[in-house]
Amino acid sequence: MRITVVGGGVIGLLTAIECVRTAGVEQVDLVDAGPIPSPSATSNDRLRVVRALHRGEPALTTAAAASHDGWLDVERLVGTRFYHPTGALTAMSPENASAELAVLTAAGAKAWALSPLDLAKWYPKVHFPEGSAGVLEATAGVVLADHALVAMARWLGAQPRVRLHPHRQAVAVCEVDGTGVIRFADGGTQTADKIVVATGPWSRELLAGEVGSDLTLYRQSVLSYRPPTGRRSWSDMPAVLGLGPDADAWFMPTVPLSDAPMRLSAASACRPVEAMTDRVTPDQCRQHLIDVFSQLLQGFDPAAVVGSTDGFYLSERTRGGPLLAAYGAGTVWAFAACGGMSFKFAPQIAKAIADRAVGASPRPTGLDSIDRPRQLAAVGEE
Numbered sequence: 403m404r405i406t407v408v409g410g411g412v413i414g415l416l417t418a419i420e421c422v423r424t425a426g427v428e429q430v431d432l433v434d435a436g437p438i439p440s441p442s443a444t445s446n447d448r449l450r451v452v453r454a455l456h457r458g459e460p461a462l463t464t465a466a467a468a469s470h471d472g473w474l475d476v477e478r479l480v481g482t483r484f485y486h487p488t489g490a491l492t493a494m495s496p497e498n499a500s501a502e503l504a505v506l507t508a509a510g511a512k513a514w515a516l517s518p519l520d521l522a523k524w525y526p527k528v529h530f531p532e533g534s535a536g537v538l539e540a541t542a543g544v545v546l547a548d549h550a551l552v553a554m555a556r557w558l559g560a561q562p563r564v565r566l567h568p569h570r571q572a573v574a575v576c577e578v579d580g581t582g583v584i585r586f587a588d589g590g591t592q593t594a595d596k597i598v599v600a601t602g603p604w605s606r607e608l609l610a611g612e613v614g615s616d617l618t619l620y621r622q623s624v625l626s627y628r629p630p631t632g633r634r635s636w637s638d639m640p641a642v643l644g645l646g647p648d649a650d651a652w653f654m655p656t657v658p659l660s661d662a663p664m665r666l667s668a669a670s671a672c673r674p675v676e677a678m679t680d681r682v683t684p685d686q687c688r689q690h691l692i693d694v695f696s697q698l699l700q701g702f703d704p705a706a707v708v709g710s711t712d713g714f715y716l717s718e719r720t721r722g723g724p725l726l727a728a729y730g731a732g733t734v735w736a737f738a739a740c741g742g743m744s745f746k747f748a749p750q751i752a753k754a755i756a757d758r759a760v761g762a763s764p765r766p767t768g769l770d771s772i773d774r775p776r777q778l779a780a781v782g783e784e
């Protein structure tokens with residue numbers, strides 16, 4: 403069987419890895435419009451958080467509890483360290499903390515509830531909401547995402563049954579007489595027994611109308627912050643979420659042995675947009691985040707904001723998360739929307755997509771939209 407994966411972000415890279423590890427797969431081709439990995443991929447950022455807790459959503463929390471081990475497995479396979487189990491702390495009321503801790507523990511995550519006094523004592527540099535308690539997840543952390551993508555691409559490049567095709571932009575994907583066909587912007591074509599499309603926020607352009615029109619594009623601004631030198635390091639911190647009056651602000655800590663700055667953002671800096679334009683953070687969003695974090699981090703210095711960037715992701719309009727779709731009898735599979743949380747789930751999602759592509763019984767992810775993909779009519783040639 404020959405499988406072609408279109409898109410070399412975290413989902414495409416890991417799906418290609420899972421395919422080549424499967425018996426019976428003779429060849430895996432991975433194509434990307436840019437280099438592999440591409441600097442413009444949503445995944446190709448400095449840090450991504452891996453954590454189990456999804457407040458008020460026990461099923462999602464249970465599914466996410468497997469992400470920690472999933473990333474440790476990927477590290478072992480590709481032989482590079484990029485996952486740092488810094489932990490993740492979510493602020494919330496004391497009552498909610500007990501309930502969420504019970505869900506996390508039942509899901510197999512290692513976690514503790516912290517009282518308002520614990521928070522004040524252990525994390526004096528963070529201004530938590532008045533009376534706030536918290537849940538600290540130990541089986542959580544941050545992935546140095548750009549390092550991870552490079553390591554995965556290197557591993558794939560060393561496999562004799564894998565061919566990497568950077569700088570090949572697909573303009574159409576279809577099925578002709580049971581064979582998958584990809585047409586490229588350079589006029590070339592490629593055929594494969596199975597095709598997996600994992601083109602992140604560009605999916606709307608490549609996929610047929612029925613899916614494309616059911617996706618919402620989001621744009622999120624994030625600040626890069628290097629805490630002023632001479633103050634106690636922030637590198638012993640977990641990722642912290644649930645900050646601010648609306649409990650929607652979060653930051654990722656600095657990571658030992660990495661030059662990645664802290665990353666600061668809030669749901670209020672994420673908005674639906676019509677199109678992917680540039681990645682330059684508008685002044686008002688940058689200032690909004692500076693105002694938010696001035697209230698949240700002790701000694702916050704706006705001059706220590708060393709950069710900002712905007713990223714994009716697509717979400718399924720109705721359920722607001724990722725979306726997997728099968729075209730026809732399953733010659734073409736599309737991870738049509740990644741949602742704002744697919745990086746952490748990527749090891750599980752990639753296994754499930756690869757299983758479906760090779761015709762194996764799919765390993766469940768616990769994510770409804772992946773375990774019950776949308777079925778669409780086959781796409782033929784125009």
Ligand SMILES: Cc1cc2nc3c(=O)[nH]c(=O)nc-3n(C[C@H](O)[C@H](O)[C@H](O)COP(=O)(O)OP(=O)(O)OC[C@H]3O[C@@H](n4cnc5c(N)ncnc54)[C@H](O)[C@@H]3O)c2cc1C
Pocket residue numbers: 408409410411412413414433434435436439440442443444445446449450451452570571572573600601602603604605608622623624712713714715737740741742743744745746747
């Ligand atoms: C600001 C921000 C913060 C986030 N934080 C987190 C987090 O902390 N934890 C978490 O779990 N998730 C997080 N996410 C979500 C996560 O980053 C994404 O869900 C994930 O990276 C999507 O990966 P992907 O492989 O689907 O897409 P991408 O990484 O975008 O990869 C798509 C690839 O397809 C290629 N491509 C596109 N069109 C074509 C074409 N026509 N032909 C060939 N190649 C093509 C692109 O060049 C690109 O390389 C965040 C997202 C944003 C924007």
